[in-house]
Amino acid sequence: MLLIQLFLAAFFLFAIGKVVGRYRAREISLRATFFWVIFWIVAGFIVMLPDSTMYAAKILGVGRGVDLVVYLSLAFVFFALFRLMVKNEQMRREITKLTREVALLNMVDNDKFQNPNVKSSSND
């Protein structure tokens, strides 16, 4: 066994431990826990048995198994990055919207601003 395999296997175990810990702390869902545990197990399997990727690489027309893993990993990382950027942008907009609403509603309290989205609660 190569030293790098040992290091990576240890890191994957550490990652699985973190995932389970987050699930126990109720920070992530059961579905997400399953996804990440399986993800790290598959990664560990590939690292321990690198030749296992050769079969899939040949079917897909990629020269080496390692190349296939790199291509797929890059595709996954870029997709995850895109999703994160979209989420981040959505959150930024929502925070700004909330900030604006709070600022304008504080003016309602001061009778300077009548929010068109808020109906008057008076009965007269």
Place this chain on the structure above:
Amino acid sequence: MITVILPAYNEAKNIGRVIGGLFEHGFVEIVVVDDGSTDTTAEVAEKAGATVIRHPINRGQGAALQTGDVYALSQGAETVAHFDADRQFNPKDIDGAVELLRTKQLDVVLGSRFLDSRSKIPWFKRRVILPVGRLINMLLTGVTLTDAHNGFRVLSRRALEKITINQDRMAHNTEIVSLIKKHGLRYTEYPVEVVYHEFGQNVGGGMRILWDVVKSKVISLKS
């Protein structure tokens, strides 16, 4: 009625004088959007007689302007002027820009430092940063202007209803120009004086603006 909107972040030292200057020039509806300042900007602005809207946290100049626009629309404003809170603009220019907007029945009048010789622009900014900014703006918006990222603009109610600023930080300038083109708004440029008390946007700031614009084009969330 002209509503002057001043986005302000930590401008306690300047805001009082800016508001005073605007009152002296006959503007009565002055709205300061305090963008989560950590100094006494809001208090000073209120004392000076402006209507103050306070963002509880800092969201950027674009976000503050949009808050001011929403408020102005709710108050039935017919014309709005975007004006900086750091004493760099001359209140006199608002009159001329508004007159141009009304006589030519335009939707937007954009301030330009390059249409007369009143502005003393630092050499690096005049020769390097702004020409590059102009070129990038032209490529991104398809609109050719003599100036880039000038915060002075006058907008009609029609323009206010069409333009929603989603760029929270400084890229809102580019976004506004894009929206002017997208909605077919009638616009022109008007010479304004800019006095530099600080350098303003540097190369790093410009890169950040470019990143914000490119990011918004790549992600392209619906408004």
